[in-house]
Amino acid sequence: MLRKPLGQAALAALAVLLGLVITTPSLRAASTPATTLAPVRVMPLGDSITGSPGCWRSMLWNRLQSTGYTNIDFVGTLGPQGCGQAYDGDNEGHGGALVTNVANQNQLPGWLAATRPDIVLMHFGTNDVWSNVAPATILAAYGKLVDQMRVNNPAMKVLVAQIIPMAPSSCAECGQRVVALNNAIAGWVGSKNTAQSPVVRVDQWTGFSTGSDTYDGVHPNASGDQKMADRWYPALTAALGGITPTTSPTVDPTPTRPPTVSPTPTRTPTTAPPTTAPPIGGCTATYRVIGQWQGGFQAEVTVRNGSTGTFAGWAAYWSFGAGQRVSQSWNATVSQSDTNVSARNVAWNGNLAPGATATFGFIANGDGANPVPTVTCTA
Numbered sequence: 124m125l126r127k128p129l130g131q132a133a134l135a136a137l138a139v140l141l142g143l144v145i146t147t148p149s150l151r152a153a154s155t156p157a158t159t160l161a162p163v164r165v166m167p168l169g170d171s172i173t174g175s176p177g178c179w180r181s182m183l184w185n186r187l188q189s190t191g192y193t194n195i196d197f198v199g200t201l202g203p204q205g206c207g208q209a210y211d212g213d214n215e216g217h218g219g220a221l222v223t224n225v226a227n228q229n230q231l232p233g234w235l236a237a238t239r240p241d242i243v244l245m246h247f248g249t250n251d252v253w254s255n256v257a258p259a260t261i262l263a264a265y266g267k268l269v270d271q272m273r274v275n276n277p278a279m280k281v282l283v284a285q286i287i288p289m290a291p292s293s294c295a296e297c298g299q300r301v302v303a304l305n306n307a308i309a310g311w312v313g314s315k316n317t318a319q320s321p322v323v324r325v326d327q328w329t330g331f332s333t334g335s336d337t338y339d340g341v342h343p344n345a346s347g348d349q350k351m352a353d354r355w356y357p358a359l360t361a362a363l364g365g366i367t368p369t370t371s372p373t374v375d376p377t378p379t380r381p382p383t384v385s386p387t388p389t390r391t392p393t394t395a396p397p398t399t400a401p402p403i404g405g406c407t408a409t410y411r412v413i414g415q416w417q418g419g420f421q422a423e424v425t426v427r428n429g430s431t432g433t434f435a436g437w438a439a440y441w442s443f444g445a446g447q448r449v450s451q452s453w454n455a456t457v458s459q460s461d462t463n464v465s466a467r468n469v470a471w472n473g474n475l476a477p478g479a480t481a482t483f484g485f486i487a488n489g490d491g492a493n494p495v496p497t498v499t500c501t502a
Contacts (some may be wrong), residue, residue, distance in 0.1 A: 162196040163363060166240035167214040168231075168268075169247045171453040172287065172342060174216020175484065176204035179343065182352035183359070184210040192363060198238035204482065213238075218453055218484040219413065219421040222247040223256055226264035235275040242362050243272060244355060246284040246327060249341065250486075252300045253291065253451060258307040265308075266315060273320050280362045281322045283312060287351065290333040290340040293451065301328070325358045327351055338469060342453055345471075405430025408439045408500040412493065413484070419450075420493055423484040424466065426500050428475040434502040436473040437481070439466045441496040447489035455483035475502075 167173050167180050184197060185208060196211065203212020215234050217225075225231055225247075245268070251261050265283065272279040285305040289297045305328050312324040327350075333340050336347030343351060407429050413421040428434050439455075442462045449459050455466040472481040 160194060162194045163242065164196050164198045164238065164240045165242045165244065165359070166198050166234075166238055167216060168199075168243050168245045169216050170220045170222075170250055171216065171218035171484065172249060173244075173246055174199075174201055174204070174214050175218040175342075175454055175482070176206055177214060177216045177348075178206035178345070179348040179351035179355070180212065180214060181206035181208055181210040182348055183355050186352060186356055187359070190360075192360065195363070198240055200234055200237055205479075217413075218423065219250060219451075219486050220247075221250045221254060221256070222268070223251050223260055223264045224414075224416075226267040229271075231268050231271050232275070235272065239276070240272075240279070241276065242280045242282065242359070244282050244284075244325075244359065246286055246351075248286050248304055249289060250451075252286075252289065252297055252304060253294055255296075255300070258300075258304045261304060262307055262311045265311065269315050269320075269322060277319060279320050281315075281320070282325050282355070282358050282362060283308065283322060284325045284327040284354075285309070287327050287331045287336075287343065287347070288333050289337075291451070292340065298333075321362075323358055323362065325354055327354050338471070339453075405432070406434070406437060406500040406502040408498040410441065410495055410498045412495065415493060418490055419486060419488045420447075421484065421486050423482055424455075424498055425480050425482045426468075426475070427480045428477055428502070430502075431477050433477065434473065434475040437468050437475065437500055437502045439498050439500040440464070441498040443487075443489075443496060444494050445489060445492045447487045447493065449485050449487045452485035453483065454481070455485075457483075457485055 167177065169177075171177070173180070180197065181203075184195075187193075187195060197213050199214035199216070201214050201216065203210065203214075206212075215238075245265075247265070247268075248261050251264075269279075269281055272281060285308050286301060288301050291297060309324060312322050316322045331347065331350055336343060336350060338344045405428060407427045409425050409427075411423055411425075413423055415421075424439055426437050426439055428437075441464055443464065444462070446462075449457050449464060452466070454472060455469060457464065457466045459465075466483060466485075468481065472483075475481060
């Protein structure tokens with residue numbers, strides 16, 4: 124048998140060894156691809172206190188980001204209305220909604236299917252209290268919603284608020300009704316809680332003042348929003364459970380996906396209003412019926428600045444043609460004289476930059492025909 128010279132054999136062996144050294148790392152890298160955990164999806168659910176504009180959500184989201192809880196995604200079929208800072212504003216806060224109507228009309232399953240949340244923050248029932256719905260009926264609606272959540276996600280975590288106090292000028296009894304509901308919520312939570320799908324009570328009532336923490340006895344001002352965010356934060360971080368905050372918390376308010384920030388007014392405008400009035404005709408308004416039932420309906424009006432100057436304030440006007448009467452409103456001061464209705468901005472949404480919008484809503488009583496009125500506005 125012919126033998127290779129010793130030098131040639133050594134070189135061949137060295138070449139094989141080098142080939143293994145060079146190729147092995149690439150094989151190892153290919154066999155262990157990097158994985159990225161999906162963000163935890165959090166749905167804020169409720170009425171105008173949650174969504175119109177519900178700026179406690181922006182405060183809560185930014186606090187989560189700044190303390191390292193960055194792998195979260197606020198979800199909902201509704202977008203933000205502007206809160207003066209960037210945040211993930213998707214939500215399910217439907218202005219004027221009654222939790223009993225949402226349950227009876229089976230509205231939640233569609234929202235759940237579209238957004239697939241892992242955790243729900245629910246502050247719901249203010250409009251039911253205003254409408255004198257019994258606590259037992261409200262809790263039955265809560266129970267139905269939780270059952271629907273568990274059909275969508277058997278491991279759903281549900282944080283249920285004992286709602287903030289309310290003292291609207293049109294409802295002297297509402298304050299005590301809230302107390303009755305909140306007392307009932309405490310016992311109800313235990314009846315719905317399970318190990319797989321925990322239901323947790325979050326006390327939003329204690330320490331909240333309708334005098335200093337709301338702008339109308341019902342809806343939170345900046346102070347109230349901060350209190351609500353502070354109450355949600357420990358409960359939500361506990362629900363996040365296995366998520367470990369990043370070791371170097373970021374303060375960059377950038378969501379896990381680009382937020383859909385609408386050009387609505389901020390609570391603290393960064394630019395002063397112009398000294399000259401915007402051109403006449405620059406203010407436009409659109410009217411939309413959100414829902415209707417026997418004896419009443421819910422509607423909203425969107426005011427838009429179509430001029431080149433900033434609005435320092437606005438007012439909208441219309442006339443009802445079928446005896447409708449406004450019973451409650453949010454995001455505007457609404458008054459009615461006979462058939463004529465006027466609505467003026469509240470403190471935080473009067474300044475509108477060119478192209479910006481502000482939306483307010485109301486509930487009205489009325490039977491039969493409900494023609495859509497023509498709305499005019501001035502600034």
